[in-house]
């Protein structure tokens with residue numbers, strides 16, 4: 001598979017390393033704005049950049065008929081617009097707040113726990129996410145996905161970073177040097193506390209998942225999720 005890497009920071013470099021090991025070729029890699037002809041030779045684009053540039057990068061792929069996998073977080077206010085452009089261009093698209101297999105299984109555990117705990121009013125749900133100090137967005141995209149999973153199965157209607165009302169899930173975002181990504185969901189009562197944690201030991205899981213998604217998407221049209229890729 002010939003891959004264009006749109007965004008060549010920590011994730012772009014990790015994807016390059018693992019993609020080459022798996023026998024794929026990197027035909028383009030760039031941090032900031034895309035040059036003319038950058039997507040010409042690619043079968044698929046993998047986009048891990050910054051919120052300010054993700055929408056333009058993804059749109060460019062649709063316009064040039066290149067399937068695109070995006071892991072950039074913090075741009076989801078534009079998700080509907082991107083879906084519309086994808087449909088209009090007959091494009092191919094997967095966005096995931098987290099591409100690791102472990103986190104996608106964790107999403108399922110989260111929903112199961114939310115359903116199970118929903119009738120037990122004595123438990124108050126909250127969340128903590130910890131990431132490295134370079135991370136630009138807070139809360140993490142993964143924490144937002146987890147909050148959405150809880151909201152589907154409980155009386156919670158929103159999430160917040162501070163002063164939660166009864167209908168809000170409080171998310172605490174911590175930034176600590178070198179932490180790759182740790183997410184904990186807590187159900188606390190006066191008697192006990194139930195905790196579910198996913199801890200990434202490295203960026204390998206995110207990168208492997210993105211390469212898997214790219215390989216899965218390259219001969220498809222439409223908008224998919226990582227759950228579609230994994231069949232879960």
Ligand SMILES: NC(=O)C1=CN([C@@H]2O[C@H](COP(=O)(O)OP(=O)(O)OC[C@H]3O[C@@H](n4cnc5c(N)ncnc54)[C@H](OP(=O)(O)O)[C@@H]3O)[C@@H](O)[C@H]2O)C=CC1
Nearest residue numbers: 007008009010011031032049053071072073097098099206
């Ligand atoms: N979905 C998932 O599984 C995962 C998602 N992520 C997300 O992926 C994104 C990238 O993460 P990471 O690689 O760690 O971040 P980095 O900061 O290491 O890299 C970001 C890349 O974006 C480029 N960039 C920075 N500023 C701009 C700009 N103004 N315009 C265009 N390009 C720019 C950088 O280019 P340059 O080097 O030239 O500055 C760099 O190549 C984040 O949103 C993060 O949350 C991260 C891990 C997993």
Ligand SMILES: O=C(O)C1=N[C@H](C(=O)O)C[C@H](O)C1
Nearest residue numbers: 073097098135140141142181
């Ligand atoms: O910025 C990161 O590093 C990560 N970002 C993603 C997120 O915002 O959830 C995924 C992972 O947690 C690492």
